[in-house]
Amino acid sequence: MTQISRNPWTGELLAEIAFTEAFELEQILQKAQQAFKNWHKHFAIYERLEPIEALALLLRQQRETLARLITQEMGKRYIESLAEIDKCAWLCEVYARHSIDWLEPEVIATEARKSFVQPLPLGVILLVMPWNFPFWQVIRAAIPAIIAGNSVLLKHASNVPLCAQALFTLFQEAGFKEGLFNVVFVPGNQVEKLVRHPHIRGVSLTGSEPAGRSVAQVAAGYFKKVVLELGGSDPFIVLEDADLNLALDTAIQSRFANAGQSCIAAKRFIIDKYHYADFCEALTERIQQLKMGDPMDPETDIAPLARAQHCDELHEQVSETLNSGAQLCCGGSKWSEHDGCYQPTLLANAMPGMKAFDEETFGPVATITKASDIQHAISLANSSHFGLGSTVFTQDSTTAQTIAENLRTGCTYINGLMRSDPRLPFGGTGNSGVGREMGRLGLLEFTNLKTIIHS
Ligand code: NAP
Numbered sequence: 001m002t003q004i005s006r007n008p009w010t011g012e013l014l015a016e017i018a019f020t021e022a023f024e025l026e027q028i029l030q031k032a033q034q035a036f037k038n039w040h041k042h043f044a045i046y047e048r049l050e051p052i053e054a055l056a057l058l059l060r061q062q063r064e065t066l067a068r069l070i071t072q073e074m075g076k077r078y079i080e081s082l083a084e085i086d087k088c089a090w091l092c093e094v095y096a097r098h099s100i101d102w103l104e105p106e107v108i109a110t111e112a113r114k115s116f117v118q119p120l121p122l123g124v125i126l127l128v129m130p131w132n133f134p135f136w137q138v139i140r141a142a143i144p145a146i147i148a149g150n151s152v153l154l155k156h157a158s159n160v161p162l163c164a165q166a167l168f169t170l171f172q173e174a175g176f177k178e179g180l181f182n183v184v185f186v187p188g189n190q191v192e193k194l195v196r197h198p199h200i201r202g203v204s205l206t207g208s209e210p211a212g213r214s215v216a217q218v219a220a221g222y223f224k225k226v227v228l229e230l231g232g233s234d235p236f237i238v239l240e241d242a243d244l245n246l247a248l249d250t251a252i253q254s255r256f257a258n259a260g261q262s263c264i265a266a267k268r269f270i271i272d273k274y275h276y277a278d279f280c281e282a283l284t285e286r287i288q289q290l291k292m293g294d295p296m297d298p299e300t301d302i303a304p305l306a307r308a309q310h311c312d313e314l315h316e317q318v319s320e321t322l323n324s325g326a327q328l329c330c331g332g333s334k335w336s337e338h339d340g341c342y343q344p345t346l347l348a349n350a351m352p353g354m355k356a357f358d359e360e361t362f363g364p365v366a367t368i369t370k371a372s373d374i375q376h377a378i379s380l381a382n383s384s385h386f387g388l389g390s391t392v393f394t395q396d397s398t399t400a401q402t403i404a405e406n407l408r409t410g411c412t413y414i415n416g417l418m419r420s421d422p423r424l425p426f427g428g429t430g431n432s433g434v435g436r437e438m439g440r441l442g443l444l445e446f447t448n449l450k451t452i453i454h455s
Helices: 022-042 045-061 063-074 078-102 136-147 161-173 188-196 209-221 244-260 276-288 308-323 374-381 397-406 439-444
Strands: 002-006 013-018 114-121 124-128 151-155 181-184 200-206 225-229 234-238 266-272 327-330 338-342 345-348 365-371 389-393 411-414 447-454
Touching (some): 002 161, 022 114, 022 124, 045 063, 045 136, 078 136, 078 439, 124 136, 136 151, 136 161, 136 200, 136 439, 151 188, 161 181, 188 209, 200 209, 234 244, 234 374, 244 276, 244 338, 276 327, 308 345, 308 365, 365 374, 389 397, 439 447
Parallel strands (some): 124 151, 124 200, 200 225, 234 266, 266 365, 345 365, 389 411
Antiparallel strands (some): 327 345
16 A cells, blocks of 8 residues: 655645555554653753754755645745744744743742652654645654654654655654654554554644544543644634724735645635625735736735545535625636636625535635625624634724634634744644644643642
8 A cells, every 4th residue: 555645736646555455554653752751851851952053044945845845745936845844943942942931840938848840752643644745843842852852753744755755854853862753654444543552652643533533532531641633724804993904914815825735725704794794895806917827926816726536525614605696706626727726706695504614624715705894704704613813803902802813713814814923823723623732731741730749
């Protein structure tokens, strides 16, 4: 059995990689367990940061080669692949700078001589990762786990095995001890077995709801810690007093970056009734200017989707939403010149109960809905079982703060592009997942927060 790597734009077969045999898996897990024991016992935190700094440097030095690989393997625009590699280096630099402080034991005054909470590592952490940001997703999960003293085992998405191999090589070149960063090639339906393995002490999964549910169920049976970063259908609210140009620019950037394949893309535009018609028209005009094409061409705005079957799934969501009464402003079908590209699409008058409103659309498709007032906007935004990110455009910071507090999401951006930042915790509520990545909270997720009392 093999994993196939194919260029989504050219169709070229890039590689065929054999799945890891059961006996090799066991050997890798033993090595990972040994590496964990050695790493947290014999290396102080400042020593653990040395390979992280080396990794940041390598990422910066090899950015063009690595970016080209991302584009070839999953089809995103080359310029976006470069930005992805730069962001990975930035995350390493942020953690290299802050981890000593962030892992400092928290002293709590009691009548004891000394009492404090000390974060200690858990063991081998399984990382189950998606293809949409094939370097960024891995780096943001692996680096904090390793700094905290754990070792990691990566099971990457089946369509990006070359990125997985490149990551393995990078970690080796950066000087990580053998067994700290491991890669296995197994199909998604074999992940359960890995979760059950006694050496696996925690699981971080970024991916779809079904994958998250399956991992959570198995992990719960063994009381293993999970961090789940799942799907999203982020609302983007524009109020009467908003800066409309800024909102329009941000809307385009948010929804159509990475050909719409982002968990934190704005997917549901909720516009105050005074601006609804104008916003709809202006957004349609801007969307129609987006150019589809070759991801290596700097003129391209929308590259192919990572897997051709995603176009069919997206089209079904669009068709069913139109059948239930939404209006097509633009797009609405595959691009006639390339089967793997979906036309950037806007669906107006979208309401709860319609597919593209209720489900995550993982491609260049947006919905737009009219809100009669602020309460209605909040209620529409919260009419989703997801709760990842949200965006609000208003000039009134008090109103913005109130709305932010009332939106059931893990993060709200006010007057700006919803994006992740390695200095800040990131994660969702509801069906968008549990736990946090990045920032200090992300560093503490795969630790035993141990209370120690010297009486
Ligand atoms: P996916 O199909 O769930 O795959 C993600 C990973 O899970 C892959 O490694 C996949 O392996 C594995 N997997 C699949 N089925 C599994 C199962 N039953 N049990 C355990 N693991 C399983 O998701 P995707 O299509 O690659 O990624 C898109 C999804 O990821 C979207 O929903 C997106 O919103 C979400 N995402 C969330 C975030 C966030 O931070 N919240 C960030 C990025 C993406 P195979 O490839 O071998 O099937």
